[in-house]
Amino acid sequence: MSSRSQDLTVSSASAWDEVFSDLHGASRIKVPDRRAPWAGRLEWQRSKVYGLALCAGGEEVVDRDTRHIRSDPRGTYELLVPLAGTAWVEQGSSSGEIGPGAMVLCDIDRPLTFAHGDDLVGLSFLMPGQNVAGRSPVAAEGPHILSGAGGLGRVIRQLTTTLHEEREQLSESTFDIACDRLLDLVCLAAEGGNDSAPTGQRATVEAAIRSYIREHACDRDLDVVGVARALGWSARYVQQVLQAANTTSRDLIRRERLNVARSRLAGASWAAYSIAEIAHSCGFGSHASFATAFRSEFGMTPREARRG
Incomplete structure (x- = not known):
């Protein structure tokens, strides 16, 4: 049995709202002009445990607040890995712009703001919150903006990209095993292993x-x-x-x-x-x-x- 795969092309902002909410949870989505043509793309791979999606769409600002979280809790964390373009992410007291040289790990069930232009193409790795907390309380405290330019961050970026490219060749069990190892690396990077070996x-x-x-x-x-x-x-x-x-x-x-x-x-x-x-x-x-x-x-x- 292979993990479930879905590829979609979306031509309207309203249809994209549904796709985005299915992936990330209920949110308030603002776009410059809902009547304008929309070019959205989603390549979505999921098992019972993990999800991995390539997303590309138009300019938008997404707010997921406490009201959305109460109505649609997900219990998941997301690692966003930009492949092209840039995005702005804000959660709690942390905020920053990320592009192809960076990544961000966020708790989907904490209020956040996410904004990007129409040039963003990114991979979203979705993982159960309990798996993150079980491996690393530090990673679970997020958000964490991680470097993807070299060292462990580059390994994470390459593994995420390869998992997406080879998704249809992997059974559900194999996909989950690979995602387990990817999660181990993400937690290590969030603990500070991206730039140097753990100290202390x-x-x-x-x-x-x-x-x-x-x-x-x-x-x-x-x-x-x-x-x-x-x-x-x-x-x-x-x-x-x-x-x-x-x-x-x-x-x-x-x-x-x-x-x-x-x-x-x-x-x-x-x-x-x-x-x-x-x-x-x-x-x-x-x-x-x-x-x-x-x-x-x-x-x-x-x-x-x-x-x-």
Whole structure:
């Protein structure tokens, strides 16, 4: 099963209002002249978890205020990646102009203003707010204007562009796996990893913990004690570092095991193995507990993921 794709050409401002609201949520949209011809384009890819859209339209000013948010809450964050033209974004006390050398990460359920001319072409990466907060409380506090000219920002820009270009070649499971990795990079950039490596002892320890768990996720006896022993810290200190990052070792291990399981379910090299065998290989004690955790994390059953 592939992720759902939709390509639209819009010829009126009123029709564009509907398209924009479906993508970003209810908003007040102002355009210079609603009677004038409109040239809007939307290439929209979505799964049950993520969305990625290329948008191009006429000049507009968009306001999404508390009234719109109450009537149409989305629970999502958006990374806007301009490919051409410029846009003005304002949320809370932060504001700025962004073009092809920059990106912005915003919470769709916080009041914001978005304005651009008729030359803007941009990619919008939409992700669940709970996924952002679960990875990085810092990223969730946004908005964040990020550089896309070099380093990690350039990697994010290129990965977002490639995901859009290859969207019809990806199954829903593969699309979600790639989006998970893109979200990891976005959160790292929002935490300050775009210009230099994370500084400070706690950030260094957290990065080491995450890396170790990702590498050893399928070890059946992996726990906080084993992680701490392998990295040379106390279990209590590891717990404190992860608590400050709004997570726990158990949650990290479970999430990484589920990510590995989803990759194996979608991979041809594991096609001969049953779902129960894959669950066991990823460190889960029972098929039932694995299926429950998988559905809770990805919004689909392991069987549906394998079918994709």
